[in-house]
Amino acid sequence: MRDNKPLEQEALSCATFKVSKYGYKFSHPNFDKNGGDFFIEEELADGLHKIILCQSKGRNITENNSNLKIHTNYVKDNFLLFLYLKDDNYDNEDTLFFFTREDIQKWEIRNENYYLNIQKNSLDNSIFASNKFNKTNSEKIADILQNINAGKKIEYKTITNLNTLNSLLVLWKTIGSLPDSNLTKLLLEDFDNYPYINIEQFIFLLCITIHNEENLEFQNSIDWAFQYLKFFNDAPPSDYILDFKTQKTTYPSFMVTYNKTYLEYIENEIEKGFKLQMGDIEEYFECYLFQSGEYFLKYARTGNYL
Structure with missing residues (x-):
């Protein structure tokens, strides 16, 4: 069985790097909480935070098609999925995509999971072009934070x-x-x-x-x-x-x-x-x-x- 840990770490590093680059604060939970690999957060008064639960996934499509699944319980208003696609025949520097709740709910549902099929030529065909995580699309994060009504106290490892x-x-x-x-x-x-x-x-x-x-x-x-x-x-x-x-x-x-x-x-x-x-x-x-x-x-x- 292929060890996907290096690719998943690469996906997480790429996602948090760009989140920070576009001016948002992030932190890691003490454990994988409700499907979250990291938080995007906005600090409020009295130790409260607005948080977006973020999951990062990495998929190698150099030779074969791939797919991913997300449990329906994870997909809420304050959830974001970051997808890092790796293709050895392609410049991988700009292959990070992200999906909001509205995006994910358009996927196929099977056995209480949302499924996304990823073709091996997805990068060449720009299939996910509208979901590319760039500066313009990153503004959706601010919109999500603004629409979160109440802050909550959270346990996390501070990201310096x-x-x-x-x-x-x-x-x-x-x-x-x-x-x-x-x-x-x-x-x-x-x-x-x-x-x-x-x-x-x-x-x-x-x-x-x-x-x-x-x-x-x-x-x-x-x-x-x-x-x-x-x-x-x-x-x-x-x-x-x-x-x-x-x-x-x-x-x-x-x-x-x-x-x-x-x-x-x-x-x-x-x-x-x-x-x-x-x-x-x-x-x-x-x-x-x-x-x-x-x-x-x-x-x-x-x-x-x-």
């Missing part, structure tokens, strides 16, 4: 921007998508509130900051990150082969102290990723982060320019 950062990292490793400057700015501004951040997440945050540097203000300089990297100082594996082609190099203009900093977009026949070099004329860090999940960094002192 660190959770968002990790979802974005997963999405980049899966399909190569990078967050825009607005999301990156939010991640930077909330950095002091992160309870913990690992080295992979931290390198990714630095890389996307430089990636979006043209649209970030000068105050988003990441000079402070150099000292932080020293907490993670780790030597690279001795057998790692650094034979990559550089596709592009970005030199951030907002670095002050560590102004010999640059970001390279690198790849070879197997790997794609980033090389981040941060430092000045006396010392530097060299960081590598790959979509496969491999990463490492090394620290060096030098009297020469980088």
Whole structure:
């Protein structure tokens, strides 16, 4: 039996990434509550929230047709279904769709479940074009929230921007998508509130900051990150082969102290990723982060320019 967990995680990461991108707050329930993988929420007074119960599904239609089913008990006014379609012959960056209660109730009903048949050529034929989750269609979320009359107290795991950062990292490793400057700015501004951040997440945050540097203000300089990297100082594996082609190099203009900093977009026949070099004329860090999940960094002192 095929393990669908990676695809379901990919679907969840893609859905929460775009929900956040379009300006909505989300959180995860402590368990799969009434068919929900995550909440979209609007905070009211006295700890009350308006919530939309969201379910995310992933389906691979590279070779075969597929389908999905939703129990009729789940489909209420405050329910949304996000469907992520994966086709290895298609650009998967823009294949997230969503369905409201009204959409789902048009599906076939069998044994108290709504069924949707998904043809393997659905992306080529734009069958779900009207349900594409884009900025325009995302406004339906605001309409649903507005029509929810009463708030309720809920149990959930709070989603900080660190959770968002990790979802974005997963999405980049899966399909190569990078967050825009607005999301990156939010991640930077909330950095002091992160309870913990690992080295992979931290390198990714630095890389996307430089990636979006043209649209970030000068105050988003990441000079402070150099000292932080020293907490993670780790030597690279001795057998790692650094034979990559550089596709592009970005030199951030907002670095002050560590102004010999640059970001390279690198790849070879197997790997794609980033090389981040941060430092000045006396010392530097060299960081590598790959979509496969491999990463490492090394620290060096030098009297020469980088």
